[in-house]
Amino acid sequence: MKPLHPKLKEITDRIIERSRPTREVYLNRIRALKQQGKVERDQLGCSNLAHGYASMPKTIKIEMQKSDVPNIGMISAYNDMVSAHQPFKDFPDWIKDEAQKFGATAQVAGGTPAMCDGITQGYEGMELSLFSRDVIAMSTAVGLSHQMFDGALFFGVCDKIVPGLMIGALSCGHIPALFVPAGPMQSGIGNKEKARTRQLFAEGKVGREALLASEMGSYHSPGTCTFYGTANSNQMMMEFMGVHLPAAAFFNPYTPMREALTRHAAAHMAQNLRSGSLKPIGEMLSEKSFINAIIGLMATGGSTNHTMHLVAMARAAGVILNWDDFDEISSIIPLLIRVYPNGQADVNHFAAAGGLPFVIRELRENGLLHDDVDTVVGHGMAAYTQEPFLDNGKLVWKDATKKSLNEDILRTYDNPFSPDGGLKLMKGNIGRGVIKVSAMKPNTFVIEAPAIVFDDQRDVLAAFERGELDGKDFVCVVRYQGARANGMPELHKLTPPLAILQDRGQKVALVTDGRMSGASGKVPAAIHMSPEALMGGGIGKIKTGDLIQFNAHTGELNVLVDAKEFDARVAPMPDLSKNTHGIGRELFAGFRSQTSSAETGAMSFGGDFA
Structure with a gap:
C-alpha cells in the first residue's frame, strides 16, 4: 500500500x-x-x-x-x-x-x-x-x-x-x-428511459398514465x-x-x-x-x-x-x-x-x-x-x-475482483472518471453552499445571468407553465426553504422544468437555501445556502434582475451588486404561515425554531449538538 x-x-x-x-x-x-x-x-x-x-x-x-x-x-x-x-x-x-x-x-x-x-x-x-x-x-x-x-x-x-x-x-x-x-x-426500467418520460410529461407530451406506468416500472x-x-x-x-x-x-x-x-x-x-x-x-x-x-x-x-x-x-x-x-x-x-x-x-x-x-x-x-x-x-x-x-x-x-467488469460504471484509481470527487463548496456574498458537479456537463459550470427570485417552489413551476422562463438565461433563486423557514424540503420537482430549459440551450442554475434530492445533479444547483434567508443570509437580499456570478469551477457565488447597497438591503419577509400547520407540521414548530445551520448539520437538539 x-x-x-x-x-x-x-x-x-x-x-x-x-x-x-x-x-x-x-x-x-x-x-x-x-x-x-x-x-x-x-x-x-x-x-x-x-x-x-x-x-x-x-x-x-x-x-x-x-x-x-x-x-x-x-x-x-x-x-x-x-x-x-x-x-x-x-x-x-x-x-x-x-x-x-x-x-x-x-x-x-x-x-x-x-x-x-x-x-x-x-x-x-x-x-x-x-x-x-x-x-x-x-x-x-x-x-x-x-x-x-x-x-x-x-x-x-x-x-x-x-x-x-x-x-x-x-x-x-x-x-x-x-x-x-x-x-x-x-433492477426495473432503465434510468434514462425513466428520466425521458418525466421530461416528456413536464412538457405535456405524454399523459399521467404513461408517467405512472414508467414510475411503477422503476419502483416496482x-x-x-x-x-x-x-x-x-x-x-x-x-x-x-x-x-x-x-x-x-x-x-x-x-x-x-x-x-x-x-x-x-x-x-x-x-x-x-x-x-x-x-x-x-x-x-x-x-x-x-x-x-x-x-x-x-x-x-x-x-x-x-x-x-x-x-x-x-x-x-x-x-x-x-x-x-x-x-x-x-x-x-x-x-x-x-x-x-x-x-x-x-x-x-x-x-x-x-x-x-x-x-x-x-x-x-x-x-x-x-x-x-x-x-x-x-x-x-x-x-x-x-x-x-x-x-x-x-x-x-x-x-x-474483490481486481478488474472492473464494466468500465462505464466502475474504474480503477489510475483511470478515474474524474480526478476529483464532484462536490464543491460555493461561497461569496450570498453565503456558503454546496454543489454536486459529478453529473454536470462541462458547459454548465459557469453562468452569469440575472436572478429570478421565488419564495415557493410552486411559484417556479407556475412560472414555467406560463412560459415566463422561456428563451433567456437566468439564475433561479428559491429562498425561505431552509430548516427554520419550513423544515428544508427537497426541491426535486424543480429538476425536470429547469432541465428542459437547459436542454433547449438556455443557461440556467439554481440557488437555494433548501435541499435537492440525492438523485439530482444535471442542473447546476448551489444548495443548502447558509445562513438561510430566515437567519439573515445574503440569499434573502437578492432581487429579481440582480446579476449573479455562478462559477462551479472556482466555487464563486456572488450577487454583483455594490457592497454597500447590498449590505443596506433588508430582506423582505414572505408569509410563512402556510408552512406552520397541516400534515403534522404544527408538531415540529420547536424543531424549526431551534435548528442549527445547514453547515452544522441542521440539528434541532441544541446544547452539545448545536
Whole structure:
C-alpha cells in the first residue's frame, strides 16, 4: 500500500485537533455509562427486570436471568409502505433464532418512523422530512434507554433513517452496535428511459398514465430505489465507516444471501459480546471513521444531503466537520463510479461490476483511505475489500475482483472518471453552499445571468407553465426553504422544468437555501445556502434582475451588486404561515425554531449538538 496522501493527513490532523475538546467530553461521558458487571442489565432492580422479561417465552426468561448471557437490542425502521423497509419484517425472528444458537438473547427494543421522500416530494409532508431524522434519533434513544442491552442491531436504509439511527446509537455509544441493511430492489426500467418520460410529461407530451406506468416500472418491488441517491449513499457510508458486515449493502432482499448476512450479523454480535472483543460504537468510530465516510462520498459521487447528515452524525460523537473539509477532501479523491444520476447504471449494475469492495481496495492501496480504524469485524479496512459468497449454505468472504467488469460504471484509481470527487463548496456574498458537479456537463459550470427570485417552489413551476422562463438565461433563486423557514424540503420537482430549459440551450442554475434530492445533479444547483434567508443570509437580499456570478469551477457565488447597497438591503419577509400547520407540521414548530445551520448539520437538539 502507498503511504497516506499528505493532503489527507493534513486535513485529518486539522479535524482531530479541532474536535479534541468535544471528542474528549463525549468519550468521558460514554465511558462513565459503561457497565462494570458482566451484562448491562446487572444494574437494574428486580422489579425493573421483571418488566423487561415479562413478554418473553419462559425458556428465554431463564436465559436472561443468567449473568453471562448477553441480550441484543434491535431498533427497527420497519413498515410495509416504504419499499426499502418492508423486508425488515422478517429480521427479528431470524436474529432471535440465530442469537440463541450462540448463547445470547435478543429483543426488539423499539421502532422508529421511516418516511419516504419519494412519496412526499413536492407536497406538505416533505417539510417533515429533514426533522424526521431527529425524531428517529430520539426514538432510537428511547428504545435503548431501558438499559437491558449489551449490544444493538439497527435496521434502516433510507435517507434520514440511517443518520437518525446513527445519532441515536451514538447517544448510547457505550454499547457495541452493528447496522443491518435490507438491500436494493431488483433492477426495473432503465434510468434514462425513466428520466425521458418525466421530461416528456413536464412538457405535456405524454399523459399521467404513461408517467405512472414508467414510475411503477422503476419502483416496482421491495428494496431500496436503485439509483444512487441518499439511501444508497447511506449504505456506502456505513461500509466505509465499518459498521456493516463487509459488502453487505447491495444484495437484494428476499434472497438466500440477504438472509445469510442478516443471520450472520446476529451470530457475529452474539459471539463478540460473549468474548468482549467488540468495541462500543462511540469508541469504535473515530474522527478517521467519519473522514472515511466523506472519502467514500466523493469517490462514488454520493448525495449532497450528507453534507448535513455526516456533519450531524459526527457531532453526535464529538467530531466537528465543516464544508471546507468536504471541499478539500473532494479535491484529492478521484471519482471511481458512475451510477445514476451520474451515469445510466444502477446500484445492482455497480455491485455486479465490482462494487464497494473494489472501490475500497483502490482507495486503500493508493493512500486515500484511513486503514488505522476499528470496525465491527476488527481493525483496519482490509476485510472491506472482500465480498461474501455462499459455499454450501455457509458464508465465506473472498477478495474483490481486481478488474472492473464494466468500465462505464466502475474504474480503477489510475483511470478515474474524474480526478476529483464532484462536490464543491460555493461561497461569496450570498453565503456558503454546496454543489454536486459529478453529473454536470462541462458547459454548465459557469453562468452569469440575472436572478429570478421565488419564495415557493410552486411559484417556479407556475412560472414555467406560463412560459415566463422561456428563451433567456437566468439564475433561479428559491429562498425561505431552509430548516427554520419550513423544515428544508427537497426541491426535486424543480429538476425536470429547469432541465428542459437547459436542454433547449438556455443557461440556467439554481440557488437555494433548501435541499435537492440525492438523485439530482444535471442542473447546476448551489444548495443548502447558509445562513438561510430566515437567519439573515445574503440569499434573502437578492432581487429579481440582480446579476449573479455562478462559477462551479472556482466555487464563486456572488450577487454583483455594490457592497454597500447590498449590505443596506433588508430582506423582505414572505408569509410563512402556510408552512406552520397541516400534515403534522404544527408538531415540529420547536424543531424549526431551534435548528442549527445547514453547515452544522441542521440539528434541532441544541446544547452539545448545536
